[in-house]
Amino acid sequence: MDALRLEHLRKTYPNGVQALRGIDLVVEEGDFFALLGPNGAGKTTTIGIITSLVNKTAGRVVVFGHDMDRHREAAKACIGVVPQEVNLAMFEKLIDIVINQAGYYGVRPRLARQRAEKYLKALHLWDRRHDIARNLSGGMKRRLMIARALMHEPRLLILDEPTAGVDIEIRRSMWAFMRAINDAGVTIILTTHYLEEAESLCRHVAIIDRGTIVENDRMSRVLRKLQYETFVLSLEQTVEAAPVLDGYTVRLRNEHEIEVEVSREQNVNRLFALLSDQGIGVHSMRNKANRLEELFMRLTERSGSPEDRP
Amino acid sequence: MSVGRGDVDRDAARPEIDVAREAARADDFERVSGPAPMQGLLAVNLVGLRTIMRREIRRVTRIWVQTIVPPAITMTLYFVIFGSLIGRRIGEMDGLPYITYIAPGLIMMAVITNSFSNVVSSFFSAKLQLYLEELLVSPLSTATIVVGYMIGGIFRGLAVGLLVTVVALLFTRISVEHPFITLSVVVLVAAIFSLAGLLNAIFAKTFDDISIVPTFVLTPLTYLGGVFFSISLLAPAWQAAAMVNPILYMVNAFRYGMLGVSDIPIGVAYALILSLLVILFVANMWLLAKGRGIRS
Structure with a gap:
């Protein structure tokens, strides 16, 4: 089954900027997929549309067979997202942030507490669970956003530059964590400016530039194209x-x-x-x-x- | 330098990475995603609603020095100055001691301003700091989000209203003539102004935008809405003008519930209150569903 299918996706902002000029993309279930492109290429707009934070101008988004227009709730329930910008409630405790997020996806409090322990421990944040988010370092905030995105155990995890500003040691531990999550069956879409990260982790890659896909293939085949x-x-x-x-x-x-x-x-x-x-x-x-x-x-x-x- | 797969695998020997791998492989990988029948969606929304309510109520109680105490102090001053000191010279209004007459109006004023400001500041903060996205990417329905914030506003409105009632009891005796009307009106009015606060927050782009409505609309309408006087004191032309102020109907309906006196027929007041509630609820639903002010 396709985890994600984008058909003729277009986005024109009110100021006339054409961010997406008709994107077609398929991500297979279980894949670790890199979506790359320079700044302003359309990556974040694409992710915004998939996660329904941006209204599309035209096209179709299908998540695990659920059309985003017709079965929005079912489609959204499949997705977990770690956005590029930190979007945490800065004055809330870590434990409350992740448990609340689980609640928004219908996870009952008891199970939410178990998962909070599981993911906060996995991302080395359990000891800080009673701190407010504002007191965390940049890297910790990124890890908290990953833990939050996993609380409803999504089938499709979208990571928009999850390791930006994170030191190399933590970044590598995050890579191992992402790979383990993918091994457990979660489809991952990753955008990153660290191309070594994409090359190391991802099996497929799409390169987007000026709102169109300029390359889309298996990572190994794409690399072989390099003359x-x-x-x-x-x-x-x-x-x-x-x-x-x-x-x-x-x-x-x-x-x-x-x-x-x-x-x-x-x-x-x-x-x-x-x-x-x-x-x-x-x-x-x-x-x-x-x-x-x-x-x-x-x-x-x-x-x-x-x-x-x- | 390129980093191959092997570089990462070496990290697998580190204990914390083992924890990460273990976490990801856990057998209890229970999913709520996938095909969601109606029953499933209903359950998701009920849990979601409870979560939003709990978060909003916790917010009010966590910052109680900002949310609960100031209005109580303000209202105490109103009772001292307008009720106890000036009120003695005014005498009676509608056959009641002045301090008793203004008590329901002051309680209602506290409910109105606090239910409004709770939702406007909570929703706008979430929008400004981007954590509103937590809700927007979730499968929760628009109605659940609207009702969740509304209940948060009602909670603060009623909490402050209760505190002001306690303060009022220090200055005067208040009997409740019609308990059902009293309770239903205060809850409905708190709901209306919670929804009005949400509407304001949806359109707001700056902190100025969330202070304009309370300062230039809400406060004048409340002061002219029969909190401190009966409209029978006004000249006929001003009485007609006062009748377009919806807060007048709310204050009088509440005063009728508590004291049994009102300038407005109670049926008309209920009709207006319920109409406003429906209009504001639908407007918020429509705007949020369209993504006005929250989606690009």
């Missing part, structure tokens, strides 16, 4: 200009570093041989960006610079 990878080579000696290497595009970063584009068909050993022929030794080598980031940049650059966007 070039850019490597940064740290040189053992200084160079004044980028060396000319037959078959490779080379750019000078500084007197100690060069960037080399290597296509999938090309051999890295040959690159080293060519450099060696010119008496240039390589101290170390790294990817300029991770693979998804590289693809993302190429896809979104193709459709215009951010300044060109409406």
Whole structure:
């Protein structure tokens, strides 16, 4: 069964901005799906429409077979959402926030209390349960929003940049938690600016740019579409200009570093041989960006610079 | 640097991550989602309504120094100044001591302002701090949300009204002539002004917007709504003008319930009160369902 089906989704804001220009998207049940795009591409509008916080202009949203227009309550009951912006009642206690949220989905108080303990402990917030939300750090607030979204144990969990502003250790523990939730059968849609996060966690990816889907496939297939990878080579000696290497595009970063584009068909050993022929030794080598980031940049650059966007 | 799946798996050895995994694998993964028959939706809405009510009532009691005490102090001053000090010189009104005559009006004034301000501030805060989204993304019906906030407003209106009644009893003897009318009118009026507060909060974009209506509409209408005087004291033209003030009907209906005197036929007052209740309820339902002021 499809967890989510979007058909010809359009959104034009009252000021005339076309945020979505006809999006079609299918997320299968159990998937871990990345929805990526630059700022202003339409990700948050799409999520807003799915969660009914934004009124669509046209199109159809179907969640686990429930049409959002005809069976809104049933569709909404399937969804849990962690929004991009912190939207907590700052003067309420953590325990009250999560138990109330369960109540809004019809979870009775006794079960809500059990789940509150389960998820607050899982997200390392149980000891702070009697604090008010205002006293939490940024990372704790994000984890509280995840715990809150899980209180009715949704079938579809939408995470809109859940790890923004969270330190690397907590972020990794959140990744493990998200993967465990997904392993338990919950379909997850993730938007993030940390592309390594999407590459590490997600099985499918859609890239949205200027209100349209520009890429939508399995993560592995999308990454295979990347024809070039850019490597940064740290040189053992200084160079004044980028060396000319037959078959490779080379750019000078500084007197100690060069960037080399290597296509999938090309051999890295040959690159080293060519450099060696010119008496240039390589101290170390790294990817300029991770693979998804590289693809993302190429896809979104193709459709215009951010300044060109409406 | 890219981080592969293996990087994360190393974290699996950490005890807190084990807890996370265990939590996600728990067998009691009871879902309320999925196909929801009518019975299921009704149950969800009943639990949801109780949750909103409990949250709103807790809010009133948690910040009781802001919500309960100030109106009690204000009303005590009204009783001292208008009732006890000035009232003695006024003598009787409609055959009753002045302090006794104004007691139902002052109680009603407290109910009106507090039920209104409770909902307007609670809903607007939720809108401003975005946690209204908790309700908007949930499967709760619009009616449940409206009724939940309305009950919160009624609770504060009645709580303050009860406190003002206790204060009034320190200054004068009050008998309740018609208990059912007294109780039904005070609850209905609290409901009306809770819904009016919700309406204000839906349209409000700034804190100024939530203070304009109480300052420039509610207070003048309440003061001119027969709290302190009988409209029989007014010239005929002013009497006719006063009749378009809905608060006049409410105050008089409540005064009739408590003291048995009224400038307005009680049937007419009930008709107006019930009509206003229905109109405001439908207006709020329609606006929330459309997403006015809350959805882009």
